[in-house]
Amino acid sequence: MAANRPIARPISPHLSVFKWRFTMAVSIIHRATGTALAFGGGVLFLWWLLAAASGPDAYATFYTVARGPIGILVGVGLSWVFFQHLLSGLRHLYMDTGAGYGLAEARSSAVAVFAGAVLLTVLLWVAILSTKGL
Amino acid sequence: MGNGTELGRVRGLGSAKSGVHHWWMQRVTAVANVALLLWFVISLVRLPGLDHASVLLWLRQPVAAVPMLLLIVSVFWHLRLGFQVFIEDYVHDEGAKLLALLALNFYALAGAAAGSFAVLKIALGA
Numbered sequence: 001m002a003a004n005r006p007i008a009r010p011i012s013p014h015l016s017v018f019k020w021r022f023t024m025a026v027s028i029i030h031r032a033t034g035t036a037l038a039f040g041g042g043v044l045f046l047w048w049l050l051a052a053a054s055g056p057d058a059y060a061t062f063y064t065v066a067r068g069p070i071g072i073l074v075g076v077g078l079s080w081v082f083f084q085h086l087l088s089g090l091r092h093l094y095m096d097t098g099a100g101y102g103l104a105e106a107r108s109s110a111v112a113v114f115a116g117a118v119l120l121t122v123l124l125w126v127a128i129l130s131t132k133g134l
Numbered sequence: 135m136g137n138g139t140e141l142g143r144v145r146g147l148g149s150a151k152s153g154v155h156h157w158w159m160q161r162v163t164a165v166a167n168v169a170l171l172l173w174f175v176i177s178l179v180r181l182p183g184l185d186h187a188s189v190l191l192w193l194r195q196p197v198a199a200v201p202m203l204l205l206i207v208s209v210f211w212h213l214r215l216g217f218q219v220f221i222e223d224y225v226h227d228e229g230a231k232l233l234a235l236l237a238l239n240f241y242a243l244a245g246a247a248a249g250s251f252a253v254l255k256i257a258l259g260a
Contacts, residue, residue: 031220038213042241045209046249052189053252053259059186066184086171089164096161127179 022110026088033085041078079124084117156215163212170205190256199257206249214242 018024051062065071091109094100100109147153177198181188192198217238225231 034213034216035220038217039241042210042213042245046245046252049249049252052186052193053255056186059189063185082171082175086168090168093161093164124175124179131179132183 021107022114023106026091026110026113029084030088030092033081033088036078036081037085040074041082044074044078076121076125080117080121083120083124084113087113087116087120156218160212160215163208163215166204166208167212170201170208173201174205193253193256196257199253202253203250206246206253210242210246210249214238 048062048066051058066075091100091113094109095106100106145153177192178184181192193202218235221231221234221238225234
């Protein structure tokens, strides 16, 4: 029996031999963005709140950094991370109902997550720039 | 493991004795986060400014402070559940896993306490 086994076929899948797909990318990025939000987003959120509660001096330190080039860069990045995790999370909730597992549908919802996250990030920063300036 | 006994299947608690509680609370907090974080982002964009005075004026209102407290609980609960799965999947050494889970729980609880305290201090304080 063992002699009949084909020799050249991969028998144990490994990350490095998978072809990248939208569906796997959206899943992996869901974990990566979740981690970034949990720690990066969480710590910055707490810094903002604790600075506001601590007084004008502490808030001024936060405010200067947040409105500086690094602050804006982190803000844009973190808002994309947030929208990406939000949309892929909604996709997860939808799929938790047992729906959307067809190959074509799963692929198009994954593509929609990537496109939607970029779109919402742009819309948010247009709204911020048009109401607050820089 | 098999399918377990009739009683075991009805209880649905599995070997961890907690059933789908973790999975379910991840979803409950996810849905809460959608509502609370959209409210949060829209509120910040709609504020006249994000300077100290504007933020204090906003957070002193009950309609802002109460959702903020709920947001803090839901977000830190959700990140604790989510990152717990991450640790369980990727940290295979038992000692390191235990320490990572311990640190995660401390971070989540301390973060929620600090954030809640800040909101309460602003909302109730001088």
